[in-house]
Amino acid sequence: MKRQLNHIWRLFGTALSFSLFGIGGLLLGLLFFPMLFLVIRDPLQRQIAARKWIRRAFCLFIGVMKNLGVLSYRIHGQEGLTVPANCLIVANHPTLIDVVFLICLFPQADCVIKSLMWRNPFTRFVVLAANYIPNNDDAALLGACTDRLQGGGQLILFPEGTRSKPGKNLRFKPGAAAIAVRAGAILQPVLIGCTPMTLTKGEPWYHIPETKPFFELQILDLTRPDDLVGNGMERRRKEKALNRAMEELFRHHVGA
Amino acid sequence: MTKTELYDYIVEKLTGEFEVEESRISMDANLYEDLEIDSIDAVDLLVHIKDFTGKKIPPEQFKDVRTVGDVIDTIMAL
Numbered sequence: 115m116k117r118q119l120n121h122i123w124r125l126f127g128t129a130l131s132f133s134l135f136g137i138g139g140l141l142l143g144l145l146f147f148p149m150l151f152l153v154i155r156d157p158l159q160r161q162i163a164a165r166k167w168i169r170r171a172f173c174l175f176i177g178v179m180k181n182l183g184v185l186s187y188r189i190h191g192q193e194g195l196t197v198p199a200n201c202l203i204v205a206n207h208p209t210l211i212d213v214v215f216l217i218c219l220f221p222q223a224d225c226v227i228k229s230l231m232w233r234n235p236f237t238r239f240v241v242l243a244a245n246y247i248p249n250n251d252d253a254a255l256l257g258a259c260t261d262r263l264q265g266g267g268q269l270i271l272f273p274e275g276t277r278s279k280p281g282k283n284l285r286f287k288p289g290a291a292a293i294a295v296r297a298g299a300i301l302q303p304v305l306i307g308c309t310p311m312t313l314t315k316g317e318p319w320y321h322i323p324e325t326k327p328f329f330e331l332q333i334l335d336l337t338r339p340d341d342l343v344g345n346g347m348e349r350r351r352k353e354k355a356l357n358r359a360m361e362e363l364f365r366h367h368v369g370a
Numbered sequence: 371m372t373k374t375e376l377y378d379y380i381v382e383k384l385t386g387e388f389e390v391e392e393s394r395i396s397m398d399a400n401l402y403e404d405l406e407i408d409s410i411d412a413v414d415l416l417v418h419i420k421d422f423t424g425k426k427i428p429p430e431q432f433k434d435v436r437t438v439g440d441v442i443d444t445i446m447a448l
Binding site for chain 1: 416
């Protein structure tokens, strides 16, 4: 009985959280972020401010969900976290809200976002102000990501390219490793786990699990690609070797 | 530039930079399945072709490209 009540409460809480996030997001997107363009003229200052506000909204969203009892979470490795320039943050991608956690941890990082957000009036000013990278076409994307990193930034990428398929072996597409090698970036691996699994690919948000999901994020040590694959290889070989090494690193920790 | 010149250029790149065995390459060879080109290789190949021909295949068209012949036909049609 108690379990059922908890289940119903969490369903209500999840619906409420997503609704608040949706409405809040729309209001921010239509009112607040366009206003940033008027108030902050310098694009870099505006980018920094926009990303700070996105982070505040995302941390609030997680806080609301936690306080409503919709989820719980723990983050390992956050103490003394410093993210250097030219840093590629790579994470596995089990759930819909992974990026919410990552932006809370790495607020000033660049993100690759679906290009239709630039055309949607509710999200347009958010992504423009934050100067995120649109997922337009592969060649431009590869170059844009590499440039941002070489310019000293940090970039969040999900090497799987999409949410993990539950029950399937973790598979990384070659893009993240290629970008890391071309930019000469250092890797910041982050493991994301969720027990029981929820908000996975193919599952609607209202299929909530039997018990409260526990999100666990582990920020692993910064890793130089050369430490994983050596530095003797020709570039293309190195990119492929690095991709396999990254897959192996994540599979080892995630057990997939 | 003729189809043959473009084909020869592609073969040169595939065997050189992408380490594909020459015997596997033909007009019908599937880039991804037969030649084991991945998506990043495909991007790089297109950049080389653009340098060689001055033409760039638009992303929407490239999504349908599967074989060496498709690449050549698409470029020649631009």
